[in-house]
Amino acid sequence: EAQVTQNPRYLITVTGKKLTVTCSQNMNHEYMSWYRQDPGLGLRQIYYSMNVEVTDKGDVPEGYKVSRKEKRNFPLILESPSPNQTSLYFCASSLAVNNEQFFGPGTRLTVL
Amino acid sequence: AQTVTQSQPEMSVQEAETVTLSCTYDTSENNYYLFWYKQPPSRQMILVIRQEAYKQQNATENRFSVNFQKAAKSFSLKISDSQLGDTAMYFCAFMKSANSKLTFGKGITLSVRP
Numbered sequence: 571e572a573q574v575t576q577n578p579r580y581l582i583t584v585t586g587k588k589l590t591v592t593c594s595q596n597m598n599h600e601y602m603s604w605y606r607q608d609p610g611l612g613l614r615q616i617y618y619s620m621n622v623e624v625t626d627k628g629d630v631p632e633g634y635k636v637s638r639k640e641k642r643n644f645p646l647i648l649e650s651p652s653p654n655q656t657s658l659y660f661c662a663s664s665l666a667v668n669n670e671q672f673f674g675p676g677t678r679l680t681v682l
Numbered sequence: 683a684q685t686v687t688q689s690q691p692e693m694s695v696q697e698a699e700t701v702t703l704s705c706t707y708d709t710s711e712n713n714y715y716l717f718w719y720k721q722p723p724s725r726q727m728i729l730v731i732r733q734e735a736y737k738q739q740n741a742t743e744n745r746f747s748v749n750f751q752k753a754a755k756s757f758s759l760k761i762s763d764s765q766l767g768d769t770a771m772y773f774c775a776f777m778k779s780a781n782s783k784l785t786f787g788k789g790i791t792l793s794v795r796p
Contacts, residue, residue: 601782603782603784605784605786610788611788612686612773612786612787612788612789613727613773613775613784613786614786615783615784615785618781618782618783620781620782626781628783629785658725660727662727662784664782667779667780667781667782668715668777668779668782669782670717670729670732671729671782671784672729673726673727675725675726676725676726676727
């Protein structure tokens, strides 16, 4: 089944403890992206990648890192999480630029 | 920078009726795409409909259609014959052609009453 998967789906952690949220797609998509969703703000782009080893900042990149070492994976790294990073996170992918994006199921992160 | 505005936070419609969700956007780009996404209580983001800015014809997908007014920068979604399963949050989104960057509106919560 063609899909975007994210792990974990739910995570509660404490301030300063490094964490990684994984994202993987099995559709051979070139484009991948991370968004966060907060009440009243919609979804905002954190980082995106147009292809392997090509990443760029979105609208809210502070406090996050990404890497794209292989086409299928695009992990989101929080080196030192803070409570303001408590949010619902979505990974998305598309075949190429200008194609519709397919979203993963979301990761609910709580930072205490 | 692009902005997307969904001014109505909530709407309610009777089952089988028609409802229109409004969306306006602001951009200096000439080539772009517009989308409506549905987010049911499961939180999954589901693509409802897509419109290319260079196409004058309004996109249609079964009960869902859009009214795309490029000069007015308006992109409303019409849902015909509303069903209980249409109850969800709906997001309007703008995609810049050059880098596929999606800019979302704040969303509207639609409730379909039985």
